[in-house]
Amino acid sequence: MFEKFSRQARVAVVSAQDDAKDLGAKQIGPEHVLLGVITHAEPGLRAVLDARGITADGVRTALAARTSAPPLGADDAEALRSIGIDLDAVRASVTENFGPEAWDRAEPEVRRGVFGRLLGAGHIPFAGPAKKSLELALREAIHRREREISTAYLLLGILRGADPATTDLLGGRDGAADLRADVYGMLDRAA
Amino acid sequence: MTDATTLASAAGNPDPAVGLRAVLALRRLADRLEAIQVANARANGWSWQAIAEALEVSKQAVHQKHNRKGGTR
Numbered sequence: 001m002f003e004k005f006s007r008q009a010r011v012a013v014v015s016a017q018d019d020a021k022d023l024g025a026k027q028i029g030p031e032h033v034l035l036g037v038i039t040h041a042e043p044g045l046r047a048v049l050d051a052r053g054i055t056a057d058g059v060r061t062a063l064a065a066r067t068s069a070p071p072l073g074a075d076d077a078e079a080l081r082s083i084g085i086d087l088d089a090v091r092a093s094v095t096e097n098f099g100p101e102a103w104d105r106a107e108p109e110v111r112r113g114v115f116g117r118l119l120g121a122g123h124i125p126f127a128g129p130a131k132k133s134l135e136l137a138l139r140e141a142i143h144r145r146e147r148e149i150s151t152a153y154l155l156l157g158i159l160r161g162a163d164p165a166t167t168d169l170l171g172g173r174d175g176a177a178d179l180r181a182d183v184y185g186m187l188d189r190a191a
Numbered sequence: 192m193t194d195a196t197t198l199a200s201a202a203g204n205p206d207p208a209v210g211l212r213a214v215l216a217l218r219r220l221a222d223r224l225e226a227i228q229v230a231n232a233r234a235n236g237w238s239w240q241a242i243a244e245a246l247e248v249s250k251q252a253v254h255q256k257h258n259r260k261g262g263t264r
Contacts, residue, residue, distance in 0.1 A: 072216075072220065072223060076216035076219055076220070079212040079213045079215070079217075080213070080220060082204070082209065082213055083217070085217075087220065090220065098227060098231060102227055103223070
């Protein structure tokens with residue numbers, strides 16, 4: 001399948017892996033592929049994204065905010081409270097002794113198996129929905145009799161996959177539908 | 192905040208969902224504290240060997256888990 005990808009589309013997928021890793025994700029999700037696509041969009045798609053104010057920085061910031069809370073979120077605090085541990089008190093003690101950043105800086109590293117370590121930090125797997133979005137991108141391209149899967153088709157695949165967490169980044173269901181229409185329009189004009 | 196009886200009943204909660212969730216949260220908390228304390232020990236000049244002994248794990252285990260590229264953490 002990857003031999004059909006445009007150069008930029010390949011770069012986008014590779015960059016999705018790096019972004020997922022940087023964001024501390026255990027798997028590459030469609031949201032990371034989206035970030036790769038936005039970062040490396042070909043000019044036609046770039047114009048569409050710009051017109052809608054969708055930027056790599058914006059998506060990255062939203063993703064970072066999302067991943068910085070858990071693990072040890074509200075659910076954990078509640079579970080700990082049930083066995084008599086006050087998470088806020090623990091956090092306060094750490095902050096008092098090691099400074100306010102210590103708590104977040106100690107975000108546990110993604111655990112890797114022995115093969116993961118041998119391959120270096122670079123290898124985290126694609127999550128099911130991310131794979132699905134790539135398959136759907138291929139399908140969109142075939143449907144439009146396009147030989148090459150460009151970043152625009154990757155985006156269409158992501159939109160078709162409709163992963164809720166990813167759709168949220170694009171202004172929810174309505175935003176995603178509008179964006180899809182724009183991309184089709186752009187492809188029609190280019191054809 | 193939590194009185195002794197609440198603690199006693201929750202810690203041995205017969206509902207697996209509640210009990211297991213508490214175990215998961217404890218593990219996450221332990222991982223977080225371990226990272227903070229190992230970083231502090233390194234900052235204070237402790238060797239990986241000494242840290243490993245304090246945690247009662249192998250030196251390899253503590254090294255692999257905490258010695259990141261860039262070193263200081």
